[in-house]
Amino acid sequence: xxxxxxxxxGGARLAQGLVQVLGADELTIVVNVGDDFEHLGLHxxxxxxxxxxxxxxxxxxxxxxxxxxxxxxxxxxxGAIGGDTWFRLGDRxxxxxxxxxxxxxxGDQLSGVTAxxxxxxxxxxxxxxxxxxxxxxxxDTDEGELAFQDYFVRRRCEPVVRGFRFDGASTAxxxxxxxxxxxxxxxxxxxxxxxxxxxxxxxxxxxVPALAAxxxxxxxxxxxxxPIVGGAAVKGPAGKIMRELGLAVDVTxxxxxxxxxxxxxxxDERDRSHAGTIATTGHGVCVTDTMMTSPARSAALALExxxxxxxxxxx
Amino acid sequence: xxxxxxxxxGGARLAQGLVQVLGADELTIVVNVGDDFEHLGLHxxxxxxxxxxxxxxxxxxxxxxxxxxxxxxxxxxxGAIGGDTWFRLGDRxxxxxxxxxxxxxxGDQLSGVTAxxxxxxxxxxxxxxxxxxxxxxxxDTDEGELAFQDYFVRRRCEPVVRGFRFDGASTAxxxxxxxxxxxxxxxxxxxxxxxxxxxxxxxxxxxVPALAAxxxxxxxxxxxxxPIVGGAAVKGPAGKIMRELGLAVDVTxxxxxxxxxxxxxxxDERDRSHAGTIATTGHGVCVTDTMMTSPARSAALALExxxxxxxxxxx
Numbered sequence: 191x192x193x194x195x196x197x198x199x200g201g202a203r204l205a206q207g208l209v210q211v212l213g214a215d216e217l218t219i220v221v222n223v224g225d226d227f228e229h230l231g232l233h234x235x236x237x238x239x240x241x242x243x244x245x246x247x248x249x250x251x252x253x254x255x256x257x258x259x260x261x262x263x264x265x266x267x268x269g270a271i272g273g274d275t276w277f278r279l280g281d282r283x284x285x286x287x288x289x290x291x292x293x294x295x296x297g298d299q300l301s302g303v304t305a306x307x308x309x310x311x312x313x314x315x316x317x318x319x320x321x322x323x324x325x326x327x328x329x330d331t332d333e334g335e336l337a338f339q340d341y342f343v344r345r346r347c348e349p350v351v352r353g354f355r356f357d358g359a360s361t362a363x364x365x366x367x368x369x370x371x372x373x374x375x376x377x378x379x380x381x382x383x384x385x386x387x388x389x390x391x392x393x394x395x396x397x398v399p400a401l402a403a404x405x406x407x408x409x410x411x412x413x414x415x416x417p418i419v420g421g422a423a424v425k426g427p428a429g430k431i432m433r434e435l436g437l438a439v440d441v442t443x444x445x446x447x448x449x450x451x452x453x454x455x456x457x458d459e460r461d462r463s464h465a466g467t468i469a470t471t472g473h474g475v476c477v478t479d480t481m482m483t484s485p486a487r488s489a490a491l492a493l494e495x496x497x498x499x500x501x502x503x504x505x
Numbered sequence: 506x507x508x509x510x511x512x513x514x515g516g517a518r519l520a521q522g523l524v525q526v527l528g529a530d531e532l533t534i535v536v537n538v539g540d541d542f543e544h545l546g547l548h549x550x551x552x553x554x555x556x557x558x559x560x561x562x563x564x565x566x567x568x569x570x571x572x573x574x575x576x577x578x579x580x581x582x583x584g585a586i587g588g589d590t591w592f593r594l595g596d597r598x599x600x601x602x603x604x605x606x607x608x609x610x611x612g613d614q615l616s617g618v619t620a621x622x623x624x625x626x627x628x629x630x631x632x633x634x635x636x637x638x639x640x641x642x643x644x645d646t647d648e649g650e651l652a653f654q655d656y657f658v659r660r661r662c663e664p665v666v667r668g669f670r671f672d673g674a675s676t677a678x679x680x681x682x683x684x685x686x687x688x689x690x691x692x693x694x695x696x697x698x699x700x701x702x703x704x705x706x707x708x709x710x711x712x713v714p715a716l717a718a719x720x721x722x723x724x725x726x727x728x729x730x731x732p733i734v735g736g737a738a739v740k741g742p743a744g745k746i747m748r749e750l751g752l753a754v755d756v757t758x759x760x761x762x763x764x765x766x767x768x769x770x771x772x773d774e775r776d777r778s779h780a781g782t783i784a785t786t787g788h789g790v791c792v793t794d795t796m797m798t799s800p801a802r803s804a805a806l807a808l809e810x811x812x813x814x815x816x817x818x819x820x
Contacts, residue, residue, distance in 0.1 A: 230603050230607050231546075231607040257582075260578075261576060263575075263576045264579060264596045264600050264603075265600075266597075267572075267597035267600035267601075268604060270600075270625065271600060271601065271604055271622060271626070272604075272621070273603070273607075280578075281578035281579045281582070281596045282578050282579065282581075282582035283582075284579050284582075285580075285585075285586060286586065288545050288547070288583065288588070289545070289583060289586055289587075289588045291546055306587070307586055310585065310586040310587055311586070
């Protein structure tokens with residue numbers, strides 16, 4: 191079994207590649223829930239939904255979030271009666287939030303609800319939230335501490351970042367289906383860190399002690415696909431955050447961030463000049479085209495990551 | 506100040522007439538909440554919404570419920586993931602349920618939320634729920650007791666009715682804005698019972714002790730517009746229910762049901778033959794065209810009802 195840790199768009203795209211080349215019994219996708227929040231009384235899980243919609247083939251490839259062919263009658267009507275519209279909830283998307291919220295209120299766990307929703311979207315592989323416990327990302331900025339969605343959506347990542355806090359993480363347990371796997375670590379062949387934002391998407395997951403312990407287990411190789419290509423983030427605010435944290439905005443900055451936690455790196459052709467440096471820090475390196483512009487490209491990248499993982503596993 | 510007690514469609518149509526002929530300081534519309542229920546985790550107030558949408562001019566005149574130009578993307582998507590779709594929630598309609606639920610959860614009263622929603626829909630007249638307390642209609646049938654919406658929507662009024670229970674009514678207080686009026690009964694000139702279902706829509710309101718006391722106050726005349734015309738209900742299951750309760754399905758059956766609580770009746774031309782009988786029971790009677798097929802017809806009927814009310818007030 192390979193674990194893939196995924197955040198939003200980049201994570202969803204690599205997950206889409208992994209499900210094409212690994213069977214349902216060979217892959218478990220663990221998804222960030224630090225972005226989750228209560229909005230309009232609904233429990234919204236943006237990263238889980240991005241992964242679910244992408245794997246279910248109902249995602250909107252233009253926006254990277256939300257559903258294809260989405261309509262906005264609900265949000266328009268909500269705005270007309272003075273409701274909050276800064277977070278864009280489409281009519282179809284809303285069905286998932288309403289159903290998820292109803293089930294959580296009735297006492298079901300997020301992992302169980304996610305499994306049923308994924309089944310409804312025709313997804314065969316396990317998609318598991320990083321935790322069923324409450325975990326919320328807060329961003330420390332020059333405007334003070336902001337809840338994740340306030341920073342990310344409402345303020346469009348404009349405030350200058352100073353740090354992060356993952357509220358609830360230190361006592362969060364991994365969800366039951368993942369704990370079962372964890373109980374027999376021998377069954378985990380390796381871990382793939384998808385090219386999601388290391389600070390906003392991956393760090394909240396690694397703040398869960400049991401997930402950090404898995405990454406640090408000496409017998410489980412970890413391969414990361416760099417979300418930084420050619421000195422910039424493929425998508426999202428990772429580059430801006432790196433600058434604000436005083437880090438070099440290139441692949442070596444991300445490599446330094448993860449340090450010994452990652453054993454092998456998949457980096458883009460454009461960063462080939464950094465391959466030697468990364469290798470000298472003891473990492474395995476694979477240089478390839480990491481731009482997942484199609485499901486076929488995602489599958490090819492997934493194969494490269496798995497190949498590197500298996501090379502490391504034999505060392 | 507005239508109070509109008511309204512349920513769903515018939516009530517909304519007469520309310521639409523009353524607002525055309527009475528100023529905002531001359532009319533308060535009290536609306537049934539016995540149909541309210543929690544659905545998908547949302548607080549749905551069908552009669553309040555029918556009145557609000559009608560007065561706001563955004564109602565669907567074909568269905569009698571919901572909004573004009575409604576779309577169903579949410580409900581279709583909910584059905585696709587296995588959610589409940591027996592109660593039809595349109596995309597625009599949903600905005601009201603989500604916003605109302607959010608505010609109720611934050612501690613606001615239904616009457617306050619209703620006032621703000623009505624303002625957003627451009628309604629100048631006061632629309633007040635019969636109570637801010639929990640009041641739920643249950644229908645005793647040959648299949649056992651059913652929650653109102655289970656009887657009305659899910660089972661399409663098919664079970665045979667034996668009786669009703671208005672859970673919470675005996676301890677329910679009138680909402681604060683109505684209690685303020687009630688505190689100075691001299692300010693209430695009269696009450697109009699709109700042509701809503703006497704058992705399903707009006708009875709839950711009259712089960713609230715303070716509302717029953719207002720109707721029974723000797724100095725406040727009460728005029729009812731018959732929902733039964735030509736031996737049948739204009740809309741809905743009133744006729745079927747009357748048969749099942751062993752009552753004559755004509756206007757005299759409704760007159761007998763309300764008895765001395767109603768002082769004057771507005772009945773349809775088609776029931777002119779009953780006018781004498783009704784008058785002999787001590788009631789004032791006005792015979793007119795009660796079919797509210799247009800806002801103008803609603804206004805004309807409202808004028809007739811007010812004229813009868815003022816005649817009774819001078820007796």
